[in-house]
Amino acid sequence: MTLDPFMVMLLDVLVKAIVIVVALLGAYAYMTLAERYVMARVQVRIGPNRVGRVGPIAVLQPVADAVKTIFKEDFCPANADKIVYTLAPGLAVAIALLAWAVIPLSPPLTIAGYTIHFYIADVGIAALYLLAVGSLGVYAIVLGGWSSNNKYSLLGGLRSAAQMISYEVSLGLALVGVLMISGSLSLVDIVEKQSPIWNVVWQPVGFVLYCICAVAETNRVPFDLPEAETELVAGYSTEYGSLKFALFYMAEYINIVTVSAIAATMFLGGYQGPFGLLPGAHWLLLKIAVFIFIFMWMRATLPRFRYDQLMRFGWKVLLPLGLANVFATAVVMVLLGR
Amino acid sequence: MELAIFYLFASIAIVAALGMVVLRNAVHSALSLAVVFVALAALYVLLNAPFIAAAQVMIYAGAILILFVFVIMLLSPRVDQGAGALKWQRPLAALCGLVFAVELAIVAASALLPTERGPFTPERLAEIGDVQAVGALLFTDFLLPFEITSLLLLVAMVGVIVLAKKR
């Protein structure tokens, strides 16, 4: 039997997409658990202990959480824009998942003459695609905030729009340095070129900039103004409950994994080990895990920015720094004759 | 296959564009326009212009339209009161639009297209890369327009700050 190459490609993409989505949903469930344990540890508390604190039984905690969330009343506030209100959480998750189409997870593997690539697509504009998809993320939050017909939600949504647009610029600039020294926009190429030495060695400023902007883009502490509990109740998600709230929550955690994966891919060699040791998906997973831990650590320790501080920091510190970094990279590259 | 994808995204774009004009709520209109932008970006990918597609999503959907949504929400969204004095002009405008579309289509269909082709065949583009090719053009043949756009952006920025600043 001969196989139609188009059908093979379609099947290949479908299988990979399903595997990645399922893996990310699993990651979300256990990240919530890990975050509660990490925060409890930092704050000298016990943490979740009703399901069972230690041993294999604790693994069931996310299941209990899921059951609880699903059985809450699915509530829609009066005068809310019903269509947009329902659409926003789904949009949030869909956009959060989109970035994974271009992130290479592992070097290619050849089994029985068929080469398996561990990415869904290797497009020539992958880095631009990431930025484009990232810039759509703000829609879900703004629309969620607006459609709830609640002042707190609207303020949270507008804050998030301003914040995400401001920090996106610096985020893009932070990546430009990497793109300049790699000479390619394809993530597969970028990872391959980091074989002995990671990009972070040449781009330390870019790396720090990216990390700061990534935290702002995911709306996490210390940049969690859009959902600041103490001043905006919970910002854009105030009126959301049950599964819709869970979707927003899921989008936030998937975004954390995504920005961690991008940071690892662009600056820390992706699936490459240090000094070219044993390349493979385990390195990427390890790097992502470290980033995720840092996210949780920050949430447990840092206070929140004030809104004007946030804006001033973004436009008057990060943006000039990003431009200076691009300029310095260009000058050095010309001087080295690359 | 190519044609099927074209018809899919073309119909999405047309329906969403109509939605933008017809829907009464400004936020819904903006959302429809976002759908148009994304559908057009998909068409650009189909047309071997992935760079333009990415720029389209990033600049139009990610920046310009967010600015629209921001202003709509800021100016306390009220449902459009309708045409008021211009109510009778509406069917007339739709008719004019239809005539205009037919006219454009006739002109486009009867136009003589040049037969000479440039150097950028799809194979060549795949070899050197779309972004590289457009970038090289921007920094060689189109350097002056490119630099002028930076000046334009600066002027726009100054203009906006002057306009929006509280007196």
Place this chain on the structure above:
Amino acid sequence: MLTVNHLIFLSAILFSIGAVGVLVRRNPLIMFMSIELMLNAVNLAFVAFARYLQNLDGQVFVFLILTVAAAEVAVGLAIIVALFRQRETIDVDEASILKG
């Protein structure tokens, strides 16, 4: 086979929809969005011809139009906000007096 005519027809339809939008709506924000739609229709035509002629000048033009559109929207929205501050309404028919 996808020909350049398919794309030009789509471009013409989108442009006309945008033009009708400017004519029938009185909310300046939606009129402005319609103008953006018209610009997009032109972009589509540029990309279509760039592919047909196998010449990337069209794509470069689209890039320049994107920049111009960004500048235009920034200024235009600032004008609308200024108008709203002045008159508490954004209906274009109300804004028929130059002075004030």
